[in-house]
Amino acid sequence: DAKTTQPPSMDCAEGRAANLPCNHSTISGNEYVYWYRQIHSQGPQYIIHGLKNNETNEMASLIITEDRKSSTLILPHATLRDTAVYYCIVRLHSNTGNQFYFGTGTSLTVIP
């Protein structure tokens, strides 16, 4: 799995967009970018994943650069409940394995 680099912490004002960056310069062609978040003392929660194209769901948008060496998770209107640690993970999609390596992530604090 490709290594990812994320800033350790970020702040965002409530109601504003939160843009969380992730660098994955060694990503290979078949590796997906996954985002999970973990609210304090709860299990991680799946947010979104993508391969090449930008993706959007009800929770967030994922923007992947054309060279795929970095990506940005966007929470369009951050709320206090979005305060959490956000993990960017790069790995192959496997039908026969579910081993995810979580790094240290980005601790996002949404400020009222």
Place this chain on the structure above:
Amino acid sequence: KAGVTQTPRYLIKTRGQQVTLSCSPISGHRSVSWYQQTPGQGLQFLFEYFSETQRNKGNFPGRFSGRQFSNSRSEMNVSTLELGDSALYLCASRKDRAYEQYFGPGTRLTVT
């Protein structure tokens, strides 16, 4: 649809004892993974079970073991507990070929 459930939620054990944790996946999910989370090491993959077979294993000593039953429920066992085994143990389930995995709330194990 019920989420992943883990029992017990909290547990206190003494060094040298053994412990068994239980995980019930989301209905229809046959893959169950276990993770250990500590402040120092973060989220670390323990093992994954699929259709009652261990499919992947992380870098943990043999004191950590698991199994999966025909109804996909899984248990993990830690023998000869050490102080360093104090952690949040998380279980995640995944549907065949799905990209996302769903985590339970975890079992908080304290070893004294």
